[in-house]
Amino acid sequence: MSALDWLxxxxxxxxxxxxxxxxxxxxxxxxxxxxxxxxxxxxLRLVRYTIDSHAVTLHTARRGELFAEAALFASRYRCDAIAxxxxxxxxxxxxxxxxxxxxxxxxxxxFMAILAQQIHALRARVEERNIRSARERVxxxxxxSAGIDGRTTQLDGTLIDLAAEIGLSQEALxxxxxxxxxxxxIKRKGSTIVLAKASAA
Amino acid sequence: MSALDWLxxxxxxxxxxxxxxxxxxxxxxxxxxxxxxxxxxxxLRLVRYTIDSHAVTLHTARRGELFAEAALFASRYRCDAIAxxxxxxxxxxxxxxxxxxxxxxxxxxxFMAILAQQIHALRARVEERNIRSARERVxxxxxxSAGIDGRTTQLDGTLIDLAAEIGLSQEALxxxxxxxxxxxxIKRKGSTIVLAKASAA
DNA sequence: CGAGTGATTGACTTAGATCAATGACCGTGG
DNA sequence: CCACGGTCATTGATCTAAGTCAATCACTCG
Numbered sequence: 001m002s003a004l005d006w007l008x009x010x011x012x013x014x015x016x017x018x019x020x021x022x023x024x025x026x027x028x029x030x031x032x033x034x035x036x037x038x039x040x041x042x043x044l045r046l047v048r049y050t051i052d053s054h055a056v057t058l059h060t061a062r063r064g065e066l067f068a069e070a071a072l073f074a075s076r077y078r079c080d081a082i083a084x085x086x087x088x089x090x091x092x093x094x095x096x097x098x099x100x101x102x103x104x105x106x107x108x109x110x111f112m113a114i115l116a117q118q119i120h121a122l123r124a125r126v127e128e129r130n131i132r133s134a135r136e137r138v139x140x141x142x143x144x145s146a147g148i149d150g151r152t153t154q155l156d157g158t159l160i161d162l163a164a165e166i167g168l169s170q171e172a173l174x175x176x177x178x179x180x181x182x183x184x185x186i187k188r189k190g191s192t193i194v195l196a197k198a199s200a201a
Numbered sequence: 202m203s204a205l206d207w208l209x210x211x212x213x214x215x216x217x218x219x220x221x222x223x224x225x226x227x228x229x230x231x232x233x234x235x236x237x238x239x240x241x242x243x244x245l246r247l248v249r250y251t252i253d254s255h256a257v258t259l260h261t262a263r264r265g266e267l268f269a270e271a272a273l274f275a276s277r278y279r280c281d282a283i284a285x286x287x288x289x290x291x292x293x294x295x296x297x298x299x300x301x302x303x304x305x306x307x308x309x310x311x312f313m314a315i316l317a318q319q320i321h322a323l324r325a326r327v328e329e330r331n332i333r334s335a336r337e338r339v340x341x342x343x344x345x346s347a348g349i350d351g352r353t354t355q356l357d358g359t360l361i362d363l364a365a366e367i368g369l370s371q372e373a374l375x376x377x378x379x380x381x382x383x384x385x386x387i388k389r390k391g392s393t394i395v396l397a398k399a400s401a402a
Numbered sequence: 403c404g405a406g407t408g409a410t411t412g413a414c415t416t417a418g419a420t421c422a423a424t425g426a427c428c429g430t431g432g
Numbered sequence: 433c434c435a436c437g438g439t440c441a442t443t444g445a446t447c448t449a450a451g452t453c454a455a456t457c458a459c460t461c462g
Contacts, residue, residue: 048328058324070317073310078321101310105303108313112302113274115316120271122323123247123260129330130368132419134450143249143257150252158408167330172450174410197253333451335418359440373418375442 006110008103011096018091020044020083028080033071035091039063042087043157048079060084060165062156069115072097129167134176141166142186142195155191207311212297219292221245221284229281234272236292240264243288249280261285270316273298330368335377342367343387343396356392 017040020026026037026044039061046058046067058079061067071077072094101108124144131137141162145153155162163173177193180186187194218241221227227238227245240262247259247268259280262268272278273295302309325345332338342363346354356363364374378394381387388395 046324058328070321073314073317098310101313102306105306105309108306108309109274109299109302112309112313112316113271115313115320116271116274119316119319119323120259122320122327126323126326126330127258127260129327132449140257143251143255144259160408169451170408171410171452175450178410195251333417361440370419371441372420372443376418379442 006107007092008100008107011092011100014093014096016091018089020087020089022083022085024083026081026083026089027068027077029077031077033068033074033077033094035093036066036068036071036097037061037081037092038090039065039067040088040090042083042085042089044081044087044089045084046079046081060161066114066118069118125165134168134172135180137166137168138173138176138180139185139195142193146195151195151197153193153195155193207308207315208293208298209301209305209308212293212301215294215297217292219290221288221290223284223286225284227282227284227290228269228278230278232278234269234275234278234295236294237267237269237272237298238262238282238293239291240266240268241289241291243290244285245282245288245290246285247280247282267315267319335369335373336381338367338369339374339377339381340386340396343394347396352396354394354396356394 018026020042029048041063043063044061044067046061048058059067061081068077068081097111101111128137128140128144131140142153143150147154159173159177160170163170166173168176177186177188181188185196187196219227221243228234230249242264244264245262245268247262248256249259250256260268262282269278269282298312302312329338329341329345332341343354344351348355360374360378361371364371367374369377378387378389382389386397388397
């Protein structure tokens with residue numbers, strides 16, 4: 001799902017690549033917003049800091065994902081982008097993109113579709129956080145992240161990453177997964193999780 | 202915050218209104234995606250079903266909210282939209298919107314900006330949910346929802362609504378607000394909340 | 403072969419959910 | 433015009449699930 005395959009040659013040609021070491025910043029809050037990005041390899045976390053300097057993850061951009069889209073319509077970045085592992089990102093100058101949108105409405109539409117899909121994912125995530133119970137939350141996540149068969153989830157990161165993504169402590173996640181497996185609601189093999197046909201309510 | 206005020210007359214004129222009783226479906230998974238919607242009154246749940254017919258909520262659309270934007274770029278709806286109370290929605294035919302986008306790139310860009318802003322808001326919301334402490338969570342919300350002076354928040358709904366929005370029980374919110382006021386971190390007059398200059402970390 | 407990280411489980415603590423009661427306010431219908 | 437039912441705001445008491453601290457094991461990497 002390389003998000004920007006649809007881009008016209010002119011824009012793609014003007015893009016560049018930037019490599020980042022673990023912990024390195026792609027941009028910082030307040031920097032001039034000149035580009036949007038696509039993760040080619042690795043993973044970046046968009047983080048903001050609370051008043052007491054506590055880092056909070058806004059989003060984890062994974063391989064193939066587009067991020068910092070809002071930069072197109074803002075003059076400055078509103079958070080930090082930090083590589084959480086050795087990564088490579090493709091850099092799309094926003095001037096190029098905007099003029100491509102004006103040139104060809106189909107390109108603009110394609111981009112809108114990507115944004116709409118992002119909104120979808122984020123809303124689902126917020127809804128997930130509304131679920132108090134760890135068990136139900138995990139099940140909700142597994143259902144939505146399941147592949148075509150509607151039952152199988154292939155974890156792409158560690159369980160620690162997953163815990164952060166769904167807003168649980170790692171311990172709570174481990175315990176919940178163990179309990180779900182013991183109760184027969186799921187089965188695990190390595191980094192694959194399969195929901196049982198009839199997962200009790 | 203009627204999201205679509207920027208719409209050209211032609212599109213606005215072509216919109217219609219649909220009333221729904223509690224439990225009534227606006228659309229179902231697999232239906233032809235012909236429109237996007239705005240909640241004028243009430244509340245709708247976007248739900249998907251697991252293999253074993255268990256409902257999973259993707260999103261709850263509230264008053265003033267735009268939803269099913271992804272329908273613009275898909276041929277069919279991918280979930281059910283069910284009124285969770287007596288509701289009224291405004292219906293925007295997607296043909297009209299799409300042709301407006303093609304006619305005028307500025308309109309398309311404006312829409313993109315709205316989508317990007319949505320993504321922004323949603324990320325902030327997810328960030329908020331990452332804050333465990335009720336006190337910090339409420340403060341965070343107040344900071345982000347503060348008006349131009351950066352300190353004053355005018356509540357638009359009830360405290361119960363606010364509690365739901367930030368993911369706390371109403372009681373927890375009442376208590377937290379009371380504690381914040383007692384400690385001098387905020388001041389309240391009716392539905393106005395003002396942050397103190399130096400809110401301790 | 404240590405150091406570092408991920409996965410896992412146990413023990414303990416606590417913050418927030420839940421249940422419950424009360425008062426203020428408001429609209430409504432008899 | 434007032435009593436009644438409903439909702440909102442508020443506070444008290446209690447309970448519990450998830451966070452936190454801690455220890456162990458497996459594995460990889462330099």
